[in-house]
Amino acid sequence: MISCPIPENEHLRLAALHSLQILDSPPELRFDLIINHLVREFQVPIALITLIDSDRQWFKAGCGVAISEIPRHISVCAHAICEINSTVPEERIYEIYDLTKDARFQDNPLVTGKPNACSYISYVIQSVSGENIGSLCLVDTRARKYSHKEIAMITGVGNLVEKLINKSPLIQH
Numbered sequence: 001m002i003s004c005p006i007p008e009n010e011h012l013r014l015a016a017l018h019s020l021q022i023l024d025s026p027p028e029l030r031f032d033l034i035i036n037h038l039v040r041e042f043q044v045p046i047a048l049i050t051l052i053d054s055d056r057q058w059f060k061a062g063c064g065v066a067i068s069e070i071p072r073h074i075s076v077c078a079h080a081i082c083e084i085n086s087t088v089p090e091e092r093i094y095e096i097y098d099l100t101k102d103a104r105f106q107d108n109p110l111v112t113g114k115p116n117a118c119s120y121i122s123y124v125i126q127s128v129s130g131e132n133i134g135s136l137c138l139v140d141t142r143a144r145k146y147s148h149k150e151i152a153m154i155t156g157v158g159n160l161v162e163k164l165i166n167k168s169p170l171i172q173h
Helices: 010-019 029-042 076-083 148-165
Strands: 046-052 056-063 069-071 093-096 119-126 132-140
Touching: 010 132, 029 046, 029 056, 029 132, 029 148, 046 076, 076 093, 076 119, 076 132, 093 148, 119 148, 132 148
Parallel strands: none
Antiparallel strands: 046 056, 046 132, 056 069, 093 119, 119 132
8 A cells, every 4th residue: 555645734724624623513404415415326346425634634524434534544535535636626637447457546445345346436625715625435345437427427526526615605706
């Protein structure tokens, strides 16, 4: 397993994340409804809204997992926030067709054991100031390539989640 590097702007990223005061907050119906919709729409066993803290990945909402966080060093989403460097929504998709064949993840305990993650796709969530703070992700137990239409839908939903997390207006003129 290849651990994810720490972003150069980690102190700014963490400051932006912590300023939202969302970590360890109670579940919210709006996020749960979004996640449950994605599980049904994409027929995946796991969908999450994650936030990457200094040493953990915390789940604001999740379906298909019985825990609320994992260590950051085994997080696929931690790689996503390091590798995506764009503020353009359509350029913030991070997709891995088969985790079992990717040197960064093939011996990751999330791949080799429960939940037996095989494919992963996420939309990287940013703070208002543009720091990557987390993701909306879908995980499947089989190798999977998403279509352009599916990616566009994930991008749209991810953008909505980002606005809700940042308490931004949903419609901008």
